[in-house]
Amino acid sequence: MNIRDKKILIIDDELEIRKMIDSFLRKEGFYRIYHAENCEEALTNLRENKPNLAILDVMLPDGDGFSLLTAMRQVSSLPVLFLSARGEAEDRLLGLGLGADDYIVKPFLPRELILRVTAILKRVYTTVKPEVLPTFKLEDCIVDLEGAVVSNEQGEQLLTAKEHGILVKLYENRGRIVTSDALCRAVWGDDLYGYENTLMVHIRRLREKIETDPSNPQSLLTVRGLGYKLIVKEE
Numbered sequence: 001m002n003i004r005d006k007k008i009l010i011i012d013d014e015l016e017i018r019k020m021i022d023s024f025l026r027k028e029g030f031y032r033i034y035h036a037e038n039c040e041e042a043l044t045n046l047r048e049n050k051p052n053l054a055i056l057d058v059m060l061p062d063g064d065g066f067s068l069l070t071a072m073r074q075v076s077s078l079p080v081l082f083l084s085a086r087g088e089a090e091d092r093l094l095g096l097g098l099g100a101d102d103y104i105v106k107p108f109l110p111r112e113l114i115l116r117v118t119a120i121l122k123r124v125y126t127t128v129k130p131e132v133l134p135t136f137k138l139e140d141c142i143v144d145l146e147g148a149v150v151s152n153e154q155g156e157q158l159l160t161a162k163e164h165g166i167l168v169k170l171y172e173n174r175g176r177i178v179t180s181d182a183l184c185r186a187v188w189g190d191d192l193y194g195y196e197n198t199l200m201v202h203i204r205r206l207r208e209k210i211e212t213d214p215s216n217p218q219s220l221l222t223v224r225g226l227g228y229k230l231i232v233k234e235e
Contacts, residue, residue: 003121004029009051011042011068012083013061021055021083024110025117039063039071046076053121055113056100058084069098079120083108096201099160103198119189123161136171137233138219140212143167150209162187163206166199170220170230179227203228 008030010018018035025033034049036042039062045051054072058065069080082103096103101120104113133145141152145168148159159167165187170178180196187199203222207214221229 003118003125005032006030006052006121006125007032007034007049008117009034009036009042009045009049009054011036011054011060011065012057013037013059014057017057021113024114028114028118037061039068042068043071043075046072046078050076052078052125053117054078054080055083055117056080058082066098069100073099079124081116081120083113096160096162096198096205101162103201116188122189123187133168134171138210138231139233140218141210143171143210145171157209159209160202160205162202163209166202166206167230170228171232174230174232177223177226177229181227183227 008025010021010033012018012021015037018037022033022035034045034051036045038060042054042056046054056065056069060068065082065084072078072080079101080099082100083106084103085106101124102116104116135142135144135146137143141150143150145164148164150157150159166183169183169186180199184196184199187202203220204214207217207220210219211217219231221231223229
């Protein structure tokens with residue numbers, strides 16, 4: 001199926017914002033577009049129309065986007081793009097940590113929104129040849145890329161789709177520097193404009209799962225001015 005056949009749900013309490021986003025999407029060829037102005041309408045829409053992607057505002061009249069995303073995740077794994085006037089790092093971290101695929105701050109460029117929507121849809125819905133991914137050991141944990149699970153003395157933690165994509169790219173180049181651009185391209189595709197700050201948030205979340213002391217990483221290292229390096233223990 002062409003990605004422009006995918007259903008997109010816009011969740012925002014401001015009618016003018018919904019109309020504007022709707023207009024941007026239709027100009028790019030998207031036509032199966034649904035609207036919701038609050039959490040209740042969004043969940044009803046999710047059940048009845050089964051959208052393939054949601055563009056979600058953080059501030060809603062009957063709740064907030066973070067709580068709504070948690071409720072949505074109980075019934076659907078559809079990709080979610082946060083669109084919010086709240087650009088604080090902690091809000092970004094919370095949204096991405098809850099499993100959102102991306103986070104854009106208002107005001108935004110129409111082209112940037114379309115690029116990010118398209119990148120998410122391509123990544124999630126484009127069929128790729130399956131491959132068996134490895135399990136490997138880091139300093140204090142074991143990473144199962146096939147199952148997208150990190151195991152340590154405290155138990156197991158699931159990797160989000162973005163964290164998984166970052167680790168796959170780093171593992172493929174283990175022991176070598178992977179530039180930020182290369183990581184963004186691997187995870188978000190060719191339309192990587194503006195993703196470097198988002199990448200930093202995902203790296204921070206990833207370190208919280210694989211490092212004993214995330215502020216003093218031993219496995220996922222930053223190479224200043226260049227990118228990142230993954231240190232894998234010898235088998």
